[in-house]
Amino acid sequence: MIKAEKVIKYIVSWLKEYIKKSESNGFIIGISGGIDSSVTSFLVALTRFPTLMLEMPILEKKNFLPIKHAKFLTKKFSNVSYLKKDLSILFKTFCHVTNGIDSAKLSLALANVKSRIRMLTLYYYANVKNYLVVGTGNKVEDFGVGFFTKYGDGGVDLHPIADLTKSEVRFIAKKLNIINEIQKAEPTDGLWEDHRSDEDQLGATYEELEWAMEIMKKKDHTFSEIEHKILKKYQILHKKNLHKMIPIPVCKIPDEIKK
Numbered sequence: 001m002i003k004a005e006k007v008i009k010y011i012v013s014w015l016k017e018y019i020k021k022s023e024s025n026g027f028i029i030g031i032s033g034g035i036d037s038s039v040t041s042f043l044v045a046l047t048r049f050p051t052l053m054l055e056m057p058i059l060e061k062k063n064f065l066p067i068k069h070a071k072f073l074t075k076k077f078s079n080v081s082y083l084k085k086d087l088s089i090l091f092k093t094f095c096h097v098t099n100g101i102d103s104a105k106l107s108l109a110l111a112n113v114k115s116r117i118r119m120l121t122l123y124y125y126a127n128v129k130n131y132l133v134v135g136t137g138n139k140v141e142d143f144g145v146g147f148f149t150k151y152g153d154g155g156v157d158l159h160p161i162a163d164l165t166k167s168e169v170r171f172i173a174k175k176l177n178i179i180n181e182i183q184k185a186e187p188t189d190g191l192w193e194d195h196r197s198d199e200d201q202l203g204a205t206y207e208e209l210e211w212a213m214e215i216m217k218k219k220d221h222t223f224s225e226i227e228h229k230i231l232k233k234y235q236i237l238h239k240k241n242l243h244k245m246i247p248i249p250v251c252k253i254p255d256e257i258k259k
Contacts, residue, residue, distance in 0.1 A: 002168050004175040011160050012046045018158055019049055019132060026050030028126050029134040030118055030153070032190055033065025037136040038182050039173050040161050041069070044134055045077040052131065055084040056118045058091045060190060065182055072179055083125075087117050111191035115152025123155075135159040138169050140206055144213040145234065146241025147202060153189075154244060165213075166206035204233050 019027070027044045031037045031053045044051050053073065055066040070082035094113055103109065122133045135156030141147040142162045148154040161169055166187075173183050187198040187206070199205050204212075212234035215221060223231060 001171060002164075004172055007164070007168075008043065008046070008172065008175065011043050015044060015047045015158075015160060016049070019047070022132060022157075024132045025130040026052065026132075027134050028052045028054060028122055028129070028131040029136065030054050030056060030122055031066050031069060033063050033069060033182060034136075034185065034187060035173050035178065035182055036138055036161065036166075036169055036187075038069050038178050039169050039176065040134060040136045041073060041080075042176050042178065043160055045073055045080045048077075048079050050129075050131070051077070051080045052125065052129070053080065053082045054122060054125065055082070056087050056121055057084075058087045058114045058117065059193070061195075063190075065179070065185065068179055069182060085121060087114075087121060090117050107192070111189075112149045112152055114191050115149035115189075116155075119152050119155040126157075132157040135162065137162055139163055139165050140209050140213060141166075143245055144209055145202065145237035146244040147198065147237070148244065149191075150244050165210045167210060202233075202237065204230055209234055209237075 015027075026049050027047070029037065029041050029044060029051070031041055032055075041051065041053050053070055055070070057063070067082075067084075073080050074082055091114060094117070095110070119133075125131065126133045133156045135142075135153070135158060137148055137153065137159060138161055142154075142159065161172075164172065170183065188195065189198060189201075202209065208230045211227075212231045215227075215231065216234070
């Protein structure tokens with residue numbers, strides 16, 4: 001297991017160095033009540049730079065975890081503030097304007113719209129305040145299976161925990177004494193009306209995907225039937241979402257053609 005205290009200290013130091021070089025005034029982070037955003041916002045708060053936590057519900061049932069975490073953090077840090085903006089009307093307006101589109105992928109498209117509306121809101125406040133938008137994705141999501149919305153929650157300025165697996169994030173959360181309810185909560189992106197969990201969408205647990213991500217580095221390994229299925233699931237997700245995890249392709253034109 002990772003050395004939590006050293007990792008925490010390193011990330012905080014990295015954040016401080018980055019914001020000083022960027023000449024920004026502070027950080028802004030979207031919070032959901034999930035363990036990733038809770039850990040990330042705590043790490044950002046430790047920098048002592050101004051930190052704005054923004055909760056952005058969209059047609060959701062009441063979720064008390066974001067406000068509980070916000071109270072926990074604002075009580076602990078004088079540099080942290082909290083803002084809640086219900087974006088339901090923006091989403092409803094978008095649905096009204098685009099009404100009539102019939103597609104088998106409509107639910108996925110609208111889930112991604114929710115994520116992108118949140119990104120727009122984060123960058124609105126970031127621009128007004130000259131803040132940096134902080135990402136909350138972990139290593140498996142960001143570089144393993146690409147479990148994020150392109151130009152949605154993937155649209156950020158920096159990724160403090162993207163080199164930590166979900167298991168490692170949970171370990172850090174315990175070290176930081178993140179609210180127990182958040183530590184035990186089932187991971188979900190909150191983008192679907194049926195409230196499906198991350199693992200429902202992925203078809204595997206984070207622990208299984210972490211194993212698959214690590215085992216891909218090894219050769220001459222014999223797999224059981226269950227392990228083979230998990231590895232296959234990881235490979236399918238990785239290939240499907242690879243376009244999110246690589247730089248945008250640029251058509252490089254040879255000099256002899258240009259001239």
